Amino acid sequence: MKIRLVKGMDLAGDGDLLDEMFKARKRLFADRLGWDVTVDQQGREIDQYDPLNPLYLISTDESGAHLGSLRLLPTTGDTMLRDVFASAFDGTVIESPFIWECTRFCIESDKSGHVRAGLHQATTALLLGICETGLRSGIQQIVGVFDRRMIPIYRRGGWPPDIIGESGNGREAVYLGVWDVTEEYAAAIRKAGGLKGSILEPASRRRAERLLNAA
Amino acid sequence: MKLARDILDKLANATDSKDIAAIFTSIRETYGVENLVYHAVNVKGLTKDGPFLRLTYSDDWIARYYEKNYFDIDPVVEEGTRAFMPFNWSDLDWEGKRRQEFAEDAAGHSVGTSGLTVPVRGPNGQHALFSVATCLSDKSWTRQMREHLPQLHNIAHAVHEATVRVEGVSAAAPISLSGRERDVLQWAGAGKTTDEIAQILGISERTVRVYLDTSRYKLTATNRTHAVARALGLGLIHPPD
Numbered sequence: 326m327k328i329r330l331v332k333g334m335d336l337a338g339d340g341d342l343l344d345e346m347f348k349a350r351k352r353l354f355a356d357r358l359g360w361d362v363t364v365d366q367q368g369r370e371i372d373q374y375d376p377l378n379p380l381y382l383i384s385t386d387e388s389g390a391h392l393g394s395l396r397l398l399p400t401t402g403d404t405m406l407r408d409v410f411a412s413a414f415d416g417t418v419i420e421s422p423f424i425w426e427c428t429r430f431c432i433e434s435d436k437s438g439h440v441r442a443g444l445h446q447a448t449t450a451l452l453l454g455i456c457e458t459g460l461r462s463g464i465q466q467i468v469g470v471f472d473r474r475m476i477p478i479y480r481r482g483g484w485p486p487d488i489i490g491e492s493g494n495g496r497e498a499v500y501l502g503v504w505d506v507t508e509e510y511a512a513a514i515r516k517a518g519g520l521k522g523s524i525l526e527p528a529s530r531r532r533a534e535r536l537l538n539a540a
Numbered sequence: 541m542k543l544a545r546d547i548l549d550k551l552a553n554a555t556d557s558k559d560i561a562a563i564f565t566s567i568r569e570t571y572g573v574e575n576l577v578y579h580a581v582n583v584k585g586l587t588k589d590g591p592f593l594r595l596t597y598s599d600d601w602i603a604r605y606y607e608k609n610y611f612d613i614d615p616v617v618e619e620g621t622r623a624f625m626p627f628n629w630s631d632l633d634w635e636g637k638r639r640q641e642f643a644e645d646a647a648g649h650s651v652g653t654s655g656l657t658v659p660v661r662g663p664n665g666q667h668a669l670f671s672v673a674t675c676l677s678d679k680s681w682t683r684q685m686r687e688h689l690p691q692l693h694n695i696a697h698a699v700h701e702a703t704v705r706v707e708g709v710s711a712a713a714p715i716s717l718s719g720r721e722r723d724v725l726q727w728a729g730a731g732k733t734t735d736e737i738a739q740i741l742g743i744s745e746r747t748v749r750v751y752l753d754t755s756r757y758k759l760t761a762t763n764r765t766h767a768v769a770r771a772l773g774l775g776l777i778h779p780p781d
Contacts, residue, residue, distance in 0.1 A: 332622055332624075377665070378622060380624060399624055401660070401661050401757075402661035402662060402663065402665070402666070403663055403664070403665065407663075415719060416718040416719065417720055417751065417754060419750060419754050420754055420757055421753045421754055421756070421757040422697065422757070423753060424750065424754070462625055463625075463690075465749075465753070466746070466749065466750060466753070468750070487744045487746045489743075489744075489747050489750070503747065503750055505746055505749075
């Protein structure tokens, strides 16, 4: 299992994989979780942040098929937390080139590899993928908007967030969490997921490094 | 570090395009780079009729660039429209006949094809590029720039904000900090460590670092001390007793 970094505008190279991801997101967020999200005629869940050329981390199996994915955006541009948490986080707008937002964490639980300590392997692979991408590119902290079901998942994955905001009620409740990007956490995630070495595909490793060390 | 501070302070106070041109000169001297380019790709009110550019290249080269329509093939422009994070020009794809000709033509005009571009993303889809270019092509320049990158990152954002402000695109909104950001800077100004601030305010150390980083960015400061100094200067926090 490896993680590929795909930019939103890489439709030529990775368009099919992105399509698979949008369809998997529809199955999870629209069908299973019943969120009020927009689904297009091709059965893809695409929101207003996807056209902003985000960086996607996609977990793939040996054949290159989508197992899970998430989306990263720099907090200096338009972000979900700016829209959802503008007032919930003490009126502080989180904006920094060194803090990125993670959203749309999506796992295809019916095909995401073996389960370890109650976690699909694709889950720990994605967590490690974020941490490694951050370490290679200079991102220092990740903030994320997520629902309640993710809280124990992050904890078991070895990378618990600090929860710094809360919005909405019941099934629609979402939380704002912050993670530190450190070698120590990368090691903790590897341990939790039984993973060794870098989880990024060689080309994605280079891509992360080419981002240069911005910190 | 002090030099970067001066540049950021000057950008924060720039009121017209002459100021920015003067600051461009000091950036070139400070970092020993031949040319600078600020390129607004998409900034509402500024790029309606095409990209907005402020550059230090010679008029000859600019005319040549337009005449040959190098916009279409310039790999820096291509990567810049997609990239989020800084990139080194030497990592780009310079293959192909037209691109080779472009590189040779640039060299003939004493324009380097070594450089570094920092993409800037802002609210409402704002997207701009800030590049430094040199004729040097050795690896030591790349290494040197790597060291300067955090500063250039801050400068790129500050150039963008100053340009948007002096071009009158967005109403100059005064810098404002949230209550928590002010609290954290107030205690930082009193010499407290991150850990101590966390204990005083009853929040996690990690959250304190979020506030420090967001306020540093809003104040276009290079580090915590600089952020405290700028906040004091703007009257956002009180002088320590």
